[in-house]
Amino acid sequence: MPGWAAWIFVVLGIWFAAALLVALLFGGISALVGGKRDEVTPEERSGAAQAWAGVGAISSGPVSRRRILLVDDDPGLRLLLRATLAADEYAIEEAASADEATTIARFWRPSLVVLDVGLPGTSGLTLCRELKQNRIFGSPRAIVLTGGETSEADARAAGADTLMRKPFGPLDLLDAIDRVLGGSGRPRTAAEAQDSDQLLAYARDLSHVIQEERTQRRLLQHAYRQTVTAFTDALEAKNEATGHHALRVHRYALELTEAVEPSLLDDPSLEYGFLLHDIGKIGIPDSILEKPGPLNSDEVRRMQRHPLIGAELLAGVPLLDGEGLEVVRCHHERWDGRGYPFGLAKEEIPLGARLFAVADALDAMTSDRPYRRPLSWQAAVDEILTGNGSQFDPQVVRAFALRADRLHRTQHDLAQTA
Numbered sequence: 001m002p003g004w005a006a007w008i009f010v011v012l013g014i015w016f017a018a019a020l021l022v023a024l025l026f027g028g029i030s031a032l033v034g035g036k037r038d039e040v041t042p043e044e045r046s047g048a049a050q051a052w053a054g055v056g057a058i059s060s061g062p063v064s065r066r067r068i069l070l071v072d073d074d075p076g077l078r079l080l081l082r083a084t085l086a087a088d089e090y091a092i093e094e095a096a097s098a099d100e101a102t103t104i105a106r107f108w109r110p111s112l113v114v115l116d117v118g119l120p121g122t123s124g125l126t127l128c129r130e131l132k133q134n135r136i137f138g139s140p141r142a143i144v145l146t147g148g149e150t151s152e153a154d155a156r157a158a159g160a161d162t163l164m165r166k167p168f169g170p171l172d173l174l175d176a177i178d179r180v181l182g183g184s185g186r187p188r189t190a191a192e193a194q195d196s197d198q199l200l201a202y203a204r205d206l207s208h209v210i211q212e213e214r215t216q217r218r219l220l221q222h223a224y225r226q227t228v229t230a231f232t233d234a235l236e237a238k239n240e241a242t243g244h245h246a247l248r249v250h251r252y253a254l255e256l257t258e259a260v261e262p263s264l265l266d267d268p269s270l271e272y273g274f275l276l277h278d279i280g281k282i283g284i285p286d287s288i289l290e291k292p293g294p295l296n297s298d299e300v301r302r303m304q305r306h307p308l309i310g311a312e313l314l315a316g317v318p319l320l321d322g323e324g325l326e327v328v329r330c331h332h333e334r335w336d337g338r339g340y341p342f343g344l345a346k347e348e349i350p351l352g353a354r355l356f357a358v359a360d361a362l363d364a365m366t367s368d369r370p371y372r373r374p375l376s377w378q379a380a381v382d383e384i385l386t387g388n389g390s391q392f393d394p395q396v397v398r399a400f401a402l403r404a405d406r407l408h409r410t411q412h413d414l415a416q417t418a
Contacts, residue, residue, distance in 0.1 A: 065091045066181065067108060071101045071115035071127065072145070081114060084170040085177075098122035098130075105131060109138035112181060114173075117146040125150070125158040132159030141180045143173075245363055250274040251410050252359035259399035260355060264323060270352050273324025277331050277356065280310025304340045307332055326350035331360055336390045346393075354393040358384060358400050361391070366411065377408055 068090045070081050078094050085092055093108060095101035098119050105113070113131055117124040128144055131137045144155045147166035155163035161180045164172065253274045257264050264270055281289060284306055288299050295303060311329040314320045320328070330344060330353035337345030349357075365380035375383070381404050388397040400407070 065089060066112065067091045067093070067110040068177075069093050069095060069101060069105060069108070069110040069113045069115075069140070071095045071098070071113060071119065071124070073097065073116070073118075073120050077116075080170075081173065084173055096120075098124070098127040101127060102130065102137070105137045105140070110140045112141045112143065112177065114143045114145065114177075117144060117148065117150050125154060125160075128155075128158040128160050143176055143180060245367060246275055246278060248367075248411065248414050249277070249356070249359045249363045251414065252362055252407055253356045255403055255407055255410065256355045256359055256396060256399055257352070259403055260396055261351060264352055264355075267322045267324070269320050269322035269324030270327065271324070272319055273327035273352065274356060274359075276310070276314065276320070276324075277328050277360070278306065278310065279313060279328065280306035280308065282313075283309040304332070308341050323350060323352040327352045327356050329353075331356045333357070334391045335393050339391075349393075355396055358392050358396050361387070362400075362407065377411070 066089070068085060070078050070092065071094075072078050072081070073096045075096070078096075082092050082094065093104050093110070095104055098121060101113070101115065104110075113128070115124045115127060119127065124144060124146075128142045131142060132139055142160045144150070144158070144160040144163050145166060145168075146155075146163060150163065152163055162176055164176055250271070254265070254271065257270070284303060288295065288303055291299070307329050311325060314325060314328055327350070330342070330349055333339035333342065333344045333349045333353060334357075335346060335349070335354070337343050339349075362380055362384060365375045365383055366377060367374050381401075384392060384397060384400060388394050
């Protein structure tokens with residue numbers, strides 16, 4: 001078929017990209033807890049882990065891969081077939097002739113053979129019959145491919161489990177394999193069967209795959225947001241001020257990011273980090289969080305561990321793997337190096353965390369706390385301007401000064417909807 005080589009690489013590139021993205025998205029759900037275990041005490045970890053247990057890690061044991069033998073004298077078609085079958089689900093071998101196929105099948109004993117009728121030498125139907133009747137091959141299931149006049153009756157007489165007519169798409173093949181190996185499949189419509197070229201059939205199915213991937217990605221993003229919202233609600237249930245604080249500071253931080261470095265918002269983890277920055281407080285006792293007076297030195301040390309607890313709790317979550325996790329870990333660092341937990345200074349502090357530090361301080365000063373009344377908005381603004389170059393990054397303070405009025409309106413709007 002003319003143009004096979006060029007079309008193969010185009011089709012495979014799109015196919016692998018779609019498959020990889022789906023795998024990454026769905027694989028992202030499977031590891032929700034991780035990180036360094038030597039930075040947080042067992043007691044702290046226990047309190048946080050109990051709150052996180054509702055999500056848990058999805059684990060799966062080893063699964064035995066089914067063996068599939070592809071038999072076709074067209075290397076281009078074999079390449080397309082191999083690309084269709086996920087490497088982590090099936091073990092694949094290839095053969096270009098009946099003789100080569102029987103040599104492989106004798107020792108490898110495949111679960112399924114996908115073979116073309118028009119093989120050089122011994123025909124595909126003869127090979128199918130031999131594989132089915134000779135016990136040495138293990139009586140594999142068989143899918144026979146034909147681009148000619150082979151009938152369903154001919155295929156059944158040779159022992160084939162199903163006959164597929166070329167051209168067919170990757171979804172057609174996967175559905176046929178599911179049916180033959182005991183699963184379920186999607187019936188092929190008459191409209192889909194009208195394609196006259198094998199690569200066009202694959203391109204048709206790739207459009208279905210890409211559309212499905214987009215749908216699944218939207219659903220997954222929605223699920224991520226629901227999960228983040230659930231944990232924000234959990235913080236609010238534990239400490240009402242903390243929960244409302246997460247929503248307000250998230251909005252302030254988005255405003256400042258747009259002003260200073262809007263490209264940071266291309267990293268989806270950043271917004272989640274803004275919302276979940278205080279998730280580590282789940283591991284801090286209520287007696288400390290709700291203490292009406294100043295904390296003693298031991299309580300201060302314990303409170304200052306909440307960024308580490310939060311970072312450990314979220315370290316295995318793919319949607320936080322980026323600037324968002326740095327916000328959780330470093331949002332209490334100071335520009336002058338006197339912050340915690342690491343004592344980072346200036347540009348050592350990730351930019352997202354420097355932006356968030358201003359938003360966090362603004363809301364902390366203008367909110368009710370167990371140990372003090374809130375400052376007025378103007379007093380809080382003055383405090384942030386005073387911290388320019390000491391507590392806060394001067395670049396972020398300049399952006400804050402320019403957007404202080406917009407941030408004040410945001411505070412008012414959120415107060416109306418709280």
